[in-house]
Amino acid sequence: RIADDDLLIMLSDHGFERLEKDVYISYLLRQEGFLQFKQGEDIVLNNICYGTKAFVLDPARIYLNLKGKFPCGTVGPADSEETLQQLENLFGSLRIDGRAVVRDIYRKEQIYSGPYLEDAPDLVLVGAQGFNLKANVKAERLTDKPIFTGKHTQDSAFLIVRGLSDEGIVPDMPAVSDVKGIVEKIKGRT
Known part of the structure; x- marks a missing residue:
């Protein structure tokens, strides 16, 4: 949970x-x-x-x-x-x-x-x-x-963040490169 x-x-x-x-x-x-x-x-x-x-x-x-x-x-x-x-x-x-x-x-x-x-x-x-x-x-x-029928892409890397009570921390289309900023924002809140 x-x-x-x-x-x-x-x-x-x-x-x-x-x-x-x-x-x-x-x-x-x-x-x-x-x-x-x-x-x-x-x-x-x-x-x-x-x-x-x-x-x-x-x-x-x-x-x-x-x-x-x-x-x-x-x-x-x-x-x-x-x-x-x-x-x-x-x-x-x-x-x-x-x-x-x-x-x-x-x-x-x-x-x-x-x-x-x-x-x-x-x-x-x-x-x-x-x-x-x-x-x-x-x-x-x-x-x-x-x-083969599929290949790796640089796009479509996914990020799922759950349990956050306030908006604006996770971009609408998050990418791997956003993780550092998200973690820094979370740390700044605590």
Whole structure:
């Protein structure tokens, strides 16, 4: 039983949604000339060749192949912004069956901070509902019907707070990031 002055917080670090298609970002980068591999070598990230401007690591983290940062780096400081814009346009316009594939595109400065900012991916993609964005450098097509029917999401994390007698402590659409503020408000009341 929960009394009026009890606090119960339940949360999940992810939600779930229906999975319709896997989308292979490396395939798109190869088709558009951003990602190239050495001829006659295995298609693995260690065999990226000098023409590569960008590559992807799961989950949908795009790195510019920067000179001085990565072996075979080709993108210089003067070309970084233009390359980022080209990638943002490519992913922002990607449609499958008439639907946008990418819901959000973040530059690293929008979601990362601190002393290791330079190690962060240059872009982070968030798939639209039903699309699972994957790196898979060996993919031979843009999409595939997965064997799974569901996937994790960053949305739909849930928070349930019960037993609070006054309103305004819990947002209408709470998220994991709200927990700290809710607990601080509760502590301030006691």
